[in-house]
Amino acid sequence: MKKNKQINRNIPTYMMPFVLFIALFVGACKESESPVEIISNDMTKPEMVTDVHVENLNGAAKITYKLPNSKNLLYVLARYSINDDHVREAKTSYYQDTILVEGFAREGEYEVSLYAVSRANVLSDPVVVKVQPKTPNYILINEGLEISPDFGGANFAGVNPNGAPISIHLLAFDDATNSFKERDPIYIHTNTIDVSVRGFEPTERQFGVYTSDRYGNKSEIRYTSLIPLFETQLDKKKFFVYPLPTDAPVWGDWDLRNFFDGSLTGNGWHTTTAPLTAGTFGLGQTAKISRFIFYPRIQDNMYTYQNAKEITIWGSNVDNPPDANLPRMSEPGTVVGDWVNMGNFSHPNPPSGLPPTQANAADNAFAAAGIDFSMPSAAPAVKYIRFVCTQTWGGLNYINAMEITFFGSPEE
CATH class of the missing domain: 2.60.40.10 (Immunoglobulins)
Structure with a gap:
């Protein structure tokens, strides 16, 4: 008893509640018993489910x-x-x-x-x-794809009602080898599918498609013959700046005109701080846009600062469309005034796999070559474009970019 009293006297008074809690906790642990053994040497065969x-x-x-x-x-x-x-x-x-x-x-x-x-x-x-599993998703998806002519190729559109992760494999007949050539698979886990294979003249050609899942299952190949739609680069000489009140102010002589002057050197387009990082210009014609190539400004590291990471393209097919307060985030097809969201686009991460802030020279070279974005097939023909940057790599609310090139089919 004297020894215990001595120990108690050596414990500060303010520590007594804590010591009591530990003692109770250890005692409780010794008294409780897990309903399932953690390890076992019992070789008894378990009962069945x-x-x-x-x-x-x-x-x-x-x-x-x-x-x-x-x-x-x-x-x-x-x-x-x-x-x-x-x-x-x-x-x-x-x-x-x-x-x-x-x-x-x-x-x-x-x-x-x-x-x-x-x-x-x-x-x-x-x-x-x-x-008795029902028809697998990869088969359902492949059977439901609609194959139609697209700019320079074929479009494959459909639904993925269960959001299943699948791969879509696109094939096109190669005249040089007299055989079908398969493109890199496209990985899908979204509910809608809208993919294309392009790069062909508007003459009849055979295309194919099949799907596969992560378990190694592959569908049958579906073949079709069609004539790709005519595609050409839109004439930038017809483009003109169409300033609107909510467009972002430009910095110095880095005017929006530089964004489509056909040059990747010298000044590009550079805005100053603004609630909406937007620039508006006319095409000088009505055109159904198939795709565009975006060229960022390459500095020490283009995956930082004011370079665009998330982009929305708005379009209008009315003459002299008025300004509109566009939302920062919206779905394709959203209509605001005379403007329609033609598509949302994400600049890819550095292909090296490095964090954006550590991108290397090869990553910068990849971006400098231009990023090719496909316009959704549902996007309408337009006369005017509003380029909106909804997010920069550095989280800044102004943008720096060098050039943009549009492809599609002009209407006469």
């Missing part, structure tokens, strides 16, 4: 079950074939009563073996469940 129910999905199935009453349970394992030669496994912990099996190559009946697995990695006897 029971009360199994199946919900069939596109290319997948959700299986719910009742777990066995075992402290030694670690997880539930599902083992199944998704096609003729590929077996997959899915696992879910004892905290869950549902497991998702996915990646099935086609619609049909499949067997899934469910195992309860102990902490000693002992498997229960299997419970064999029959699932």
Whole structure:
């Protein structure tokens, strides 16, 4: 007793509540008992899962079950074939009563073996469940794509109702090799699809498309023959500055006219601080725009400061369109006054994979060559353009850019 009293006397009075809390906490930990063992040398075979129910999905199935009453349970394992030669496994912990099996190559009946697995990695006897996944997303998407003539090529448009991650593979017949040449796959996880293959003369040509998913499944190739639409570079000599009150003021002699003067040297377009970083100009003609190439100003590092990261192109097809208070963020097709949002565009990150502030010389060279942006096929023909920078790499509310070049089909 005297020894304990001595220890208590050595503890400052203000620390006593904390010491008491620790003592109570340790005591509580010793008295409590986990409902599931952390490790186990018990080689007893677990009981099987029971009360199994199946919900069939596109290319997948959700299986719910009742777990066995075992402290030694670690997880539930599902083992199944998704096609003729590929077996997959899915696992879910004892905290869950549902497991998702996915990646099935086609619609049909499949067997899934469910195992309860102990902490000693002992498997229960299997419970064999029959699932009937619906048509996989990659097949649905490929079958639903509409293929139509596009500027210099073909357009492939459709919906991805489940937002599934897929790859779209576009092919075009190559006259030089007398065979189909496949372009780099386009990765999609959005609900809408609007992609094109371009670079061809307006003469009849064969195109193809197929889709694949992350499990290695591939759809059949769909082929079609069509005549690409005529595409040409719009004549910049016809362009003219069309200043509006909400356009950003320019800095010195870095006028908006420099943005489409055909030169990548000398002065470009440079604005000063403004609520809306916008510049407006006329095309001198009505044109259906297919794409544009944007050239930023290359300095020590173009992925910083006032270079454009996010861009919105607004257009108008009326004569002398009045000013409008455009929103900073809007969806394509949004109409404000006589202006319509033709598309939102994001400048790609440095291809090296480095953080933007650490971009290297190769990254700058990539940007200096110009970034080619495809205009959504739904964008209307226009006479006027409002170029709006909604975000710069450095978070500044003014912009610096060198040149922009538009392609499309002018209307006579």
